[in-house]
Amino acid sequence: MLEEITPLILTYNEAPNINRTLQCLTWAKKIIVIDSYSTDETLKILYSYPQIKVFQNKFDSFASQCNYGLGKISSEWVLSLDSDYVLTDALIHEINALKAETDTNSYSVSFKYCVFGKPLRGTLLPPRTVLYKQEKAIYKDDGHAHRVWVNGNSKMLSGYIHHDDRKPLSRWLWAQDSYMVIEAKKLLATPTSELSLGDRIRKQKILAPLIILIYCLILKGGILDGWHGWYYALQRVLAEILLAIRLIEAEKLQN
Structure with a gap:
């Protein structure tokens, strides 16, 4: 199965992360990377792997970058990864054992969030469709995030991916603020009746931070992870x- 898969990765200044991701992909004959004109050591690291093909494309949205990447892939299967995703050995073996001829068009995988390399007991990250047939897939934006839509049957794999982002806190803050501008626009533009319960709570602004703290530490067991759990929470x-804050700002600007 692994011989029929091409990993697809998006990058922008991912020097602190990309090596760990690539070290778990040495089995791949070809890896497609769509880079948004990185200015750090990312490209130098990428070019040190002979099986990597780098395409640079101006960033518009995650969905458009992914769809651009799909057009560069000729294999039947795609393994879509963020540049801070680390495949576990168990997941690699599981994927390799999949039957090549199957009526399943996509597979989803669960995540273990890592803080400074330590996997946590719980995470807010939902399972994600990461392995799918190229010709059946298209990406669409969903707020600040993006989702792949795959026609046909889908199954869940039992192995995990480690989400292990080690970029500095300043970069995380910059990214989160950018994401929340987009997320605020989505929440305000969507009728309340069409929002999930979680998004309805977030739209109220005051309760969400407190609920998230309790959810991460108590319901997800983060308090048992010591300071790593507190850091994530x-x-x-x-x-x-x-x-x-972004919701308040957007609401005031609308008035």
Whole structure:
């Protein structure tokens, strides 16, 4: 199965992360990377791997970058990864054992969030469709995030991917603030009746940070992870506070 798969990765200044991701992809005959004109050591690292083909494309949205990348892939299957995703050995073996001839068009995988390399007991990250047939897939934007839509049957794999982002906190804050501007626009533009319960709570601004703190530490067991769990919980609380501030700003600008 692995011989029929091409990994697809988006990059922009991912020097602190990309090597760990690529070291788990040495089995791939070809890796497609869509780079948004990185200015750090990312390109130097990428070019050190002979099986990598780099295409630079101006960033418009995550969905458009992914769709651009799909057009560069000739294999039947695509393994879509962020540049801070690290495949576990168990997942690699599981994918390799999949039957080549199957009526399944996509597979989803769960994540273990890592703080400074330590996997946490719980995470807010939902499973994501990462392995799919190229001709069946198209990406669409969803708020600040993006989703791949794949026609046909889908299954869940049992292995995990480690989400291990080690970029500096300043970069994380910049990214979160950018995401929350987009997320605020989505929440305000969507009728309340069409929002999920979680998004309805977030739209109220005040309760969400407190709920997220309790959810991460108690319901997800983060308190058992020591300071790593507290670090993750405080990150998520800060993200919700940024969203609340951006919601207030957007609402005032509309008046």
